Amino acid sequence: MKMSSSSIFLKLRRYNKKNYKQLLFCTFFSIFLVTSFVCVLYSPVVQAGFPEGGDSLKMIMMIFALAVLGCLIFNIYAAGLFFRTKSRETGVFLALGMSKKRLKKELYKELCLSLGKGIISGIVLGVVAAVGILWILLHTFLTDILERRMFSAAGLGISLFFAAVTVLILFFMAARYMRRTNLMDILNEEKKNEPLQLVKKGYGIAGGIFLVVGLLFGYAGPQLTANLLKFQMPAIWNAVYLVAAVGIYMLFVFFIVYHKRGKQPQKYYHNLISNSMMKFQGRQTVRNMCILAFLTGAALYAGSYIPDKLVMFRTMADTPVDFNLIYRQTEQEIQKEDIEVMADEYGVTITDYQEVLFAELQTSGVERDWTDDGKLIEDYYETYAYGEFISASVYEQYTGTKVEVEPGTFAQIILPEQTENFWEKYTDMDLVTNQETGAQLNLKFAKTVEDRMFYRANVHRYILNDSDFQTITAQMTEQRQMKQIFFDVEESENVYDFAIELRKEYVRRAGKDMAVLNAYNEAEEDRAEAAGEPYHYRMTEPMDPEDPYLYHDWKFNPEIQPIQMKTYLHESGIMILTFLYVSCICLAAIGIIAYTRSVTIGVQNQKMFDDLRKLGAKNTYIMRCIKNQLRKIFVLPTAIGLFLILSFLMIIYIGNDKRIQSTEWMSFGCTVGFAVIICIYQLIVYRMSLKKLREILKL
């Protein structure tokens, strides 16, 4: 073959094909993950499953942003390793007189080739994977969704944008790599060390304190000042979390640099060489470990949503009644006979049908808000909201539970394990008013009663002493009586269709007074009207019986378990897949970065290992040195990343209601299980890295 520079470059490319393949794989993998994810997320099918402006979508976007960052980081690392392994070749060509311009052209050509292949295959296979996922979704969770369009230009656009950013960053790195003027630096790039300065024991202790203080005060600080000092911390307080980040960095520096002979001299000498090797590449190692810890945390955090959703599903499946409808007595709503007729049509058998009346009374309460300068405002209103009341005897009649309520006191119906929160205290209510008669009754909070059947999410419900109830509700008309219908059905294949039809009929018959949003408060509307201010919690559009997502905002949404379960499955199925995906992206980034770092250790220390051999070190000793270093790279960031998120979740659980609910324990247990899976994954990557190092160092 005629020898030319092109043929030489081609031969070198073939010889170093593993480096090119590695870069190609990383580019392909990141583009594939991002493309498939955004094509699924931005698909009209999936978008229809998310409530507009809802928290779920925001949370997914936030975690997805983290994962995209993870993808970019692992591309940067892969490119860094590629340039590093190429530096010797570049240095030799420069030393032998090849112009930088020509080398640059060659490098850009090679990058174009690798990136081009990676991007095209990543986008094509990403789209194919997205189609596969959407097909599965449409045939499992989303069988009855009206929207069937799979693609949106936005998804593909974002993936192209990500590809463009990747190309830009990698070409910027290539230009910087070629701009270097010191040829000796280029030739010795593979052996380049970045040592860290020595630190004392106090540095590590300070790092630990910073981590705990940053984490604890970042979350608990605003809660403490709000509760104790009635003062809201400004948003800048979130910067306290940075103290935790600094703490993590300091801890890593400490673990890498601090080694004293101390009380265990044997151990000190045992690890002397590997510790000193790590110290000399300390800066790169610590940077890597920080990124690994951050991505491990992100992977677990994204994964922790999955058990949360599953536990919620389990709770939903465990509702005390299958059908639960509430409306004002005066509404021309669906009645027992209508339900029975409809059930007959669908061949559904109704069991345990019951109706119960609640009296609607105005309740006093406290409106809380923060001023712009962080001070708490607490305004007491005699008619703060409308609550729904039942007498103790009627309550006992329906539930079989005897609730002792002394005259002049009340019991509030809550969910199991629910506690009061900062914005609404049980003791806020001390007066009730019959709006029709003007009668008032002073009351004192006595107790809470846990009851899932009679609990309403957006209206407070209370139990009164029988005589108090009689007195305050005397002469009350149907206008202020709320009727709750609840019943079960026997299992049959038509239950879901019956439920849908019932729900549609319920929506069709709902009057305009029922067309209000969740946050609607009649008392607040009255106040706004009196003050001549607009009030925004009435629906502006007529309610659509066909709209499956009406329940997100509707105050009178009927709780129909078969529908709720299916709708929840739609949404959470998509969300679970999304969070799982984000978690996978983070894990992929972790694997690639840790693997790359491990290989770099082998490449950089190759000469040192040869020298050790000359000094009589056996392969087992060299393996020990390697394992010792690898263990730190894998174990420390994993441990700190997992610890961070697990403790953060614990702080949130406790911060919510000052205790950990049984459902939270279940979620936490599953999250710990997921943390164990991450550890196993890291173990696999560790073993793969070790195998690769054995190959490189011929051990």
Add this chain to the structure above:
Amino acid sequence: MLEVQNLHKSYVVGKDTYEVLKGVDFTIHKGEFVAVMGPSGSGKTTLLNCISCFIPYEKGKVLLNGKKLAQLKEEKMAEIRNQELGFVFQDFMLLDGLTVFENVCIPQVIEDAPYEKMEKKAKKLLKMFGIWEIADKYPAEISGGQKQRTAVARALMNDPLLILADEPTGNLDSRSSEAVIEAFLAAQRNLDATIFMVTHDSFSASYCDRVIVMKDGKIYKELIRTGDRRTFLDELLTELKIINGGDGDEDE
């Protein structure tokens, strides 16, 4: 041919600046085989790297056939490295993916030279240095001495004005070292090559026509070989012993 005038070079480490070359002056003539010796840290390798413009320097001039190397533009410097300089490194710097023959050809491949002439030249050099038999082998398959002779052959591919060698025997045993030095001598003898070699090894340096001894960033002494190699070696060892305060840590 090579003139080095008042060369100064410093390294900055953190807040400290270390002056490594403190005004070095010397000249090398066509066909000379010159070695630079001196204790560790005396600035030998830095001097070589400055001459080859691998690293920048603050003050002074390096003139190759009257051309100021530091003032040359990137393209021109590449041309000089390819045509007028040849490099031999301590750790060979061969490309592992290419055979011995291909490695030797690289300098002409870079300038897109006609292959017939290139192959002929490579073959001649390989034969001259006794490595023709391993022409098709890869660097991983040959010994250190063979690797370094390949590097020497590569350095001579374009008939450079000057060969710059950085500790070319540093990684070799005595037999291989001798073979490499023989290769340099053959190049000097047959091709009228000029060689500038940085070395720690007094034995290798004893083959040179002249030895520049450096200490603390300056030229301490220049020794010119007038008699036979053995006498020159003794002379070198005595001088190095004085520099090292009688420790005599230089290798023979």
